[in-house]
Amino acid sequence: MVACHLGGAPPLPPGSAPSCAVAAEHVRLLIGPERPRAAKIRDVLAARCDADRWSPEVRTCMVTTASLRKPQHCKAMLTMEQHEALDLALDALALRVSASRIPQVCNEYQTLLDRLGTCAAIPPQMHPVLVQTYRDILREWARRATPDATILAARCSAMADTLRKAVAPPCGW
DSSP states (O other): OOOOOSTTOOOOOTTOOOOHHHHHHHHHHHHOTTSHHHHHHHHHHHHHHHHHTOOHHHHHHHHHOOOTTSOOOGGGGSOHHHHHHHHHHHHHHHHHHSSSOOOHHHHHHHHHHHHHTTOTTSOTTHHHHHHHHHHHHHHHHHHSSSOOHHHHHHHHHHHHHHHHHHHHHHHTO
């Protein structure tokens, strides 16, 4: 049985798991509600949790974490695909918080990568490599003294075109 007390909320009924929204809100409170990024991190966690259908065990782990200094390593309970999607979303958040914005074509490429994770027609090792490559490109771009969105947009556009041509037919897109 898990009790979840957030801001005086009643405990969860026995045998039920917290919702994605409740789990993400708990993390926001652990980060510190006064910190500007806390709400944005909560929103990313809730969105990925809902979209990727995080297990009741992961959500329960999140709400039973008492301190970020003593983590329960809930993220390690995610599947590889869920973990990658969360990392990519958090990386994108970090970049959005910076002065420059990620071009829309890069968000579209990320959507293609998400879809690729569900395609059984590609080798299983291909998806994590593409996700890591994209993450590295985003980090490299964000670390520049003056990130140029047009350069990043061109790279994302080329990667999206290449990916569509390579996997659209076998994946039935």
